[in-house]
Amino acid sequence: MLNTVYQLKRPRQFEAVFKRIDMDDSQIFVRPTYLSICNADQRYYQGTRNKEVLKQKLPMALIHEGIGKVVYDPTDTFQVGESVIMIPNIPEEQDEVVAENYLLSSRFCASGEDGFMREFVTARPDRLLKLPENINPYVAAFTELVSVAYHAVNRFDRSAHMRRKRLGVWGDGNLAYITSLLLKKRFPDCKVIVFGKHWQKMADFTFVDATYEITSIPQGVLVDHAFECVGGSGSSQAINQIIDHICPEGLISIMGVTEELVPINTRMVLEKGLTVKGSSRSGRDDYKGLLGMYKEHPDIMDYLEKIVGARIRIRSINDIIEAFETDIHKISGKTIMIWDK
Ligand SMILES: NC(=O)C1=CN([C@@H]2O[C@H](COP(=O)(O)OP(=O)(O)OC[C@H]3O[C@@H](n4cnc5c(N)ncnc54)[C@H](OP(=O)(O)O)[C@@H]3O)[C@@H](O)[C@H]2O)C=CC1
Ligand SMILES: O=C(CO)[C@H](O)[C@H](O)COP(=O)(O)O
Ligand SMILES: [Zn+2]
Structure with missing residues (x-):
């Protein structure tokens, strides 16, 4: 059958193309319902x-954050009409050491191949997860982003030393909000301190213990470990400021994506004996763990609702x-597309 795929042909230009999909016994058909825009898109x-x-x-279809409804399942894993989270990472092998999102052979929707801006997304059963009942679909749409933060927090927990009195989060955007929220829920006894550029944005981080503008951090403010959630041209400044404010033997978790090489103060990384850990994307276990965390802490959902930004119904390429364009000009929050194609 033919599937309509909404591809980005060149910057700022989308076109609808028709791609043939062969129906077989292994692929579930999902109709996307709510999609969310990431900085990568x-x-x-x-x-x-x-x-x-x-x-x-x-050309490539964008979007790797989204949910949809099952329309056909030859594997009998889901019921028709059931809402599912679509996992964009597609591993082709298993490895006992390397996680699915770090395997060089893994594929990723909206990076190496079409993302979710399609009439139908076809997926293996392990790339879909049943959405819990009563979950806000606008929040569910960006589960992928939350799972990335969940994944980085897990990696931090596995590798960082146990002095965890103060955890620093650099950045004041969506990723910083989500990461500080998960840190606070997971380690309620640790102080979570946010270092951002805009006090107006940090005012929304009501659940953290302190916030500082990066231009006026008082002397003597130190953290045991830190998370960089900035990316782009702010990466270097953020990472170097972390190096200045982190205690010896701390762990720096880097999540921000940047196109440029980033000069960092390696002398002080050495002198302080720091660990720098990169985290990218997430895998099925992270989604499952995150859904468990939502169940255990239902108020996480209330906090995530606060970062739902523009909601735009999509019926045409315009x-x-x-x-x-709305997403580019937003001050903060996630832009959600109600996919009515
Ligand atoms: N590792 C992964 O798998 C993933 C990585 N990302 C990446 O994470 C990064 C952050 O994402 P997101 O939160 O959505 O992006 P945002 O752009 O919304 O957030 C970054 C925020 O940090 C502020 N900022 C700039 N410089 C500094 C600084 N030196 N110190 C503290 N804050 C600063 C920015 O301000 P201003 O805009 O004024 O510069 C902006 O408000 C992006 O690079 C994104 O691509 C996202 C998803 C997954
Ligand atoms: O957003 C992300 C994951 O949620 C990553 O930033 C994204 O995977 C990077 O992909 P690309 O190399 O295509 O920019
Ligand atoms: Zn993303």
């Missing part, structure tokens, strides 16, 4: 990736452009 949409990357990856 914006880098393709605005053409801020380097030319070679754009040439290699486009609506898609409107969603991406």
Whole structure:
């Protein structure tokens, strides 16, 4: 059968193409319902990736955060009409050491192949998870982003030393909000301190213990471990400020994505004996763990609802452009597309 795929042809230009999909016994058909825009999608949409990357990856359907409804399941794993979270990471092998999101052979929707802006997404049963009942679909749409923070917090917990009195989070955007929220819920006895550029944005981080503007951090403010949730051109400043404010033998978790190489003060990384740990994407176990955390702490959902931003119904390519342009000009929050295609 033919599937309509809404691909980014070149920066700021989408087109609908028709792709043949063969029905077989292993692929479940899902109709996307709520999709959420990530900074990675914006880098393709605005053409801020380097030319070679754009040439290699486009045309490609964007979006790797989303939920949908099962319309056909030859595997009998889900019921028709059931809402599911779509997992964009697609592993092709298992490894006893390397997690699915770090395997070089893994594929990723909206990075190396079409993302979720399609009429139907076809997926193996292990790439879908049943959405719990009564979950707000606008929040569920960005489960992938929350699972990335969950994954990084888990990695931190497995590797960082046990002095965890103060945990620093650099950044004041969506990823910083989510990471500090998960840290506070997971380690309620630790102080979570946010270091951001905009006090107006940090005012929404009501659940943390302190916030500082990065231009006026009082002398003597130190953290045991830190999370970098900035990315882009702010990466270098954030990472170097972390190096200045972290105690010896602390762990720095880097999550921000940047196109440029980032100069960092390696002398002080050495002198302080720091561990720098990168975290990218997430895997099925992270989604499952996160859904368990939602069950244990239902108020996480209330906090996540606060970062739902614009909600835009998509019926045409012009609506898609409107969603991406709105997202560029937002102050904060996640832009959600109600996928009515
Ligand atoms: N590792 C992964 O798998 C994932 C990584 N990401 C990446 O994480 C990064 C953050 O994402 P997101 O929160 O959505 O992005 P945002 O752009 O919303 O957040 C970053 C925020 O940090 C602020 N900022 C800039 N410089 C500094 C600084 N030196 N110290 C503290 N704060 C600063 C920015 O302000 P201003 O805008 O004024 O510069 C902005 O408000 C992005 O690079 C994104 O691509 C996202 C998802 C998954
Ligand atoms: O957003 C992300 C995961 O949620 C990552 O930033 C994204 O996977 C990076 O992909 P790309 O290399 O295509 O920018
Ligand atoms: Zn993303």
